[in-house]
Amino acid sequence: MPRLYDIAHARAGDKGDTSSVAVFAYDPKDYPAIKAGLTPERVKAAFPDLIRGEVVRHDLDHLHAVNLVMRSALEGGVN
Numbered sequence: 001m002p003r004l005y006d007i008a009h010a011r012a013g014d015k016g017d018t019s020s021v022a023v024f025a026y027d028p029k030d031y032p033a034i035k036a037g038l039t040p041e042r043v044k045a046a047f048p049d050l051i052r053g054e055v056v057r058h059d060l061d062h063l064h065a066v067n068l069v070m071r072s073a074l075e076g077g078v079n
Helices: 028-037 040-046
Strands: 008-015 018-025 055-060 065-070
Touching (some): 018 028, 040 055, 040 065
């Protein structure tokens, strides 16, 4: 299985205590692997001390991307 950073790039943003990360496949053929690997459960399990709230994934099939919204993930906010 390829490493995520070999098949995709990402953009991140935040608002208050919510973090949002969008992951885009370089090649559309890798998009199914990204969807299979980046589940909300797996993301939350990877950062148990950081993400205290829910993780919601929005599939952006037309962009070959997923957007992960992580609530209560910035220790009260970035400021």
